[in-house]
Amino acid sequence: MSEVKACSQEGCEIRKDGKCLEGLDSECPHFYWDDDNEDEEDISVKSEEASIINKVTNKINVFKGSELGLDEISSVTQRYECDSVIILGDLDCGKTTLLATIFDLFQIGQFKKYLFAGSLTQKGFEIRSHLSRSASGVTKADTERTKALDFRILHISIKDLETSLKKHFLLSDISGETIQLARGSGAAMKEQLGVVKLANHLIYIIDGEKLAGSERAAAIQDALVFIQVAIDNKIFDDKTVLNVLVSKWDLLQELTNFNLYDIVESKINGRFLTKLKEIKYRRIASRPEEENSTAVDLGFGLQDLITDFMTENKSQKKIPIRVQPSDRFINNYKVNENGK
Structure with missing residues (x-):
């Protein structure tokens, strides 16, 4: 049984005379090989099937640019590590202000060593930055608070100008209510x-x-309780590297009665240094108050934070990928083959 050239387009005579209707021959997307003894009914069916296949394969998925849910991150991880x-x-x-400021600083070229190398969730970043822009109509820069209890994920790619290294990141935006729930319940922490x-x-x-006001003791106690509950429920362990960021440093740097080590580091280290792999501390001021902006620059401390992100670590775990659905969302993910 021999094969002949065939086409799924109506009116094409390539099966009879070997000439493509559009002059494309084998490059034509409607072209296929067929048995030479098929009857006209078979040819019609084959033509319809080929047309359907062609429509499916020509479909292009376009990213909306919005934030992602945990069940959507595979759309990024399938493209990039x-x-x-x-x-x-x-x-x-x-x-959320930290996320918005990182995005804003890339736009104005504040990170001298690094370049913004793309994002599949740029709309999500823009929404978080809106209240800090003059277009929002507000007189004082602000950031809308994250309200949803579920994880929101933003994607960003960063290039190191010195080494040409380009890395992709998935950054979480988690509501404070979720943190409160997890701190108050081991079951909520796990779930x-x-x-x-x-x-x-x-x-x-x-x-x-x-830390600068009357809620200092409560803020430190909340952090201690959260870390303890995370350890008790095996969310943090002896492989965890915890980066503790003290935000709004512009409100603290001039306080004569504030010593970061005595007030924060010594208390956290005293309880958890032997239980975690490492605890690092950084001072940041993502968006200083206007009256403090001359003493502390916009995005104070964030360049060093980005440097930490960009540092190669071959022992790092790989981003989780989606598997079969489960009632407990942590069971919906597994680590890539070489992860830990």
Whole structure:
């Protein structure tokens, strides 16, 4: 049985005379090989099938640019190898402001060593930055608070100008209410924050504004309790590198009665240094108050934070990928083959 050239387009005579209707021959997307003894009914069916296949294969998925849910991150991880950055902290501590400011600083070229190399969630970043822009109509820069209890994920790619290294990151935006729930319940910690175990970079933000005022003791106690509950429920362990960021440093740097080591570091280290692999501390001021902006620059401390993200670490875990659905969302993810 021999084969002949055939075409799924109506009116094409390539089966009879070997000539493509559009003059494309084998490059034609409608072209296929067929048995030479098929009857006209078979040819019609084959033509319809080929047309359907052609429509399916020509479909293009376009990213909307919005934030992603945990069940949507595979749309990014299937394209790129990504590091996950999990950002934890209480209400109004500056988690979302940190994300918005990183995006803004790339737009104005503030990171001299690094370049913005793309994002599949640029709309999500823009929404978080809106209230800091003059177009929003507000008189004082602000950031809309994250309200949803579930994880919101933003994608960003960063290029190191010195080494030409380009890395992709998935940055979490988690509401303060989720942190409160997890701190108050081991079951909620496992259910809401189980995926934290798979983070490449783990950040906990302590609100500098609270440390500067009457809520200092409560802010430190909340951090201690959260870390303890995370350890008790095996979210944090002896492989965890915890980055503690003290936000709104512009409100703290001039206080004569504030010593970062005595007030924060010594208390956290005293309880957890032997239980975690490492605890690092950074001072940041993502968006200083206007009256403090001359003493502390916009995005104070964020360049060093980006440097930490960009540092190669071959032992790092790989971003989780989606598997079969389960009632507990942590069971919906597994680590890539070479991850830990």
